[in-house]
Amino acid sequence: MTRYITLLVVFFLALSESFACEVCGCSASSAGLGLVSGFRNHTLGLRWSEASFEGAGEGQDVGAQDAFHTYEFFARYHLSSRWLLAAGLPYRRNVRQASDGDRLSQDGFSDPRLLVGYVLLDQQQLGKSGKLYLEVQAGAKFPLGRYNSDIHQENLPENFNTGYGCFAYLAQANAVLLMGKAGLSWSASAQFNGRSTDDYRFGRQLTSSLLGFYQLQPAGGWLFIPLAGLSVEQIGADRYPTGLSVHGTGGNGGFALAGVNVRYRDWQIAFAARLPAWQSYSDGKVDARTRLTLELSYFF
Template identity: 30%
Template sequence: MKPQPFFWLLVIGFLPIQLLACDVCGCGSGASGIGLFWAQPRNSIQMTGFLQRFQTANESEIRTRDHFLSLNLVFRHRLTQSFYGQIALPYHSNRRDGRLGHQSIQGIGDARITGHWIAWQRDNATRSGYLEIGGGVILPTGSYDPTIHDRELPENFNPGKGSWGWSVQSQFNVNAGWLSYILQAEWKAYAPTTDGYRFGQEASATGILAVNRLRSNRLQFVPWISGSFQWVQTDQYGNGQDVHGTGGMAVLGGLGLQCTYSDLAVGINAQLPVFQYFSAGEVSARTRVSVNLGWFF
């Protein structure tokens, strides 16, 4: 099946969050993005910028605001007709404004190496589609400070998780006329850090509806809407006790627009929590925004 231009430019249909370790002052979170961009078997170099914000939910307390900016560089290479590999390297800049004033941490995040197999595909005159299954490892390349609480910051303010991780994901796409339908799911887990701290497992699912034939000559526009569900397990200390104020769940709605010209793509999207319960209700997530660039070859 020849890849549709729509899939080449739809960068972030769903942005699962790797969260959430919090203290009484707020929350910390790192992020990584996956979407239809990542699932198309074509060589590419991609860059995504993702900003998400959190703040304390209790109006009677001193307001704490956390800002998490992530830049993700991704290289993808097709190895066979139905299998391709991918390497992703993130950079995080995390900032907190609160009782202690301005605090920030920057650094390289945890690299991710994954493989993706096209398990099924079909292409006919009226519709096309494919099923992809993938997975891989998350390398502890990012900096991790086990004493970060001495600065009154939570574990997830670290650019890295401090341990190895692994992930499994799947994606099902169908193109029918002017519309495209996409379903995605992903699961992640992490080993304990050197001091025994274990970040919670993460599960996510999303559905996307896009209009894929708004074009003029070589220029194409793709508007889309999405709905997603995210769940994060509570973190655990080395003694097996749950970490207060970690974990949570959310339902989000998203809007986006991507444009492509020849083999270049650019897009922007926003996600708004419809329902959320993070950090035992102590933290609320705000609107998330991403900007995406890609070159396909």
């Protein structure tokens, strides 16, 4: 039961993964699926995420609103007690509501990802009641989504493409410390983007999160796990083909996170909200708003 609870709890590492600053010209990270498997190890699921931004400071973009929606099918399969595969296929809808009332959007499949994971510690005993789980993952995103190098002709920036026209290399680590019914989960990830087809390079992304949780297990096969914590991200500036940095890209921020994980038998639903605690994006030209995630998982 302890192993089951731990694997169930830390699916939320996926939800706490930083979305990365879309307005800053960076892709949505989701650099790993986290530990989303239940006690039967294999998982299929659907996830919706939204990140929104509003223009700030001075200039014609003040009041403009950008919303980035991602609808993703994901899967996780354990090859053995130590090795696993994780994959995701996202569909993106990016919408800009300009300050003059114009509404622009881009829709389409984004770049799929595939990661290989290895369990380093599986319920390692720590003291009398502590148990530690630790896994690492590495993989890539593949440039199969739509990328338009001339998107500026549609009055949209590069980050409004649903695909990014390049390979991206992914790395992630997930850890869970379980102490009775309470615990801590930690996640860190990195995404390094290659050159797009027009030699444009999106900035690298570094994210980390720390969550506390408590499990409530009433009768009837239900399990409720409220969670709260903090996630942070650091986004590098984009680069032109010449190697010069793109003005107004990159930044960093921290988010207070709260959510709940509800499971009944083989089905699980989860919700998370992240509120900006501090931020500095696009040289202060945009402000991040509340980010939302909703996920449905099936274990088999």
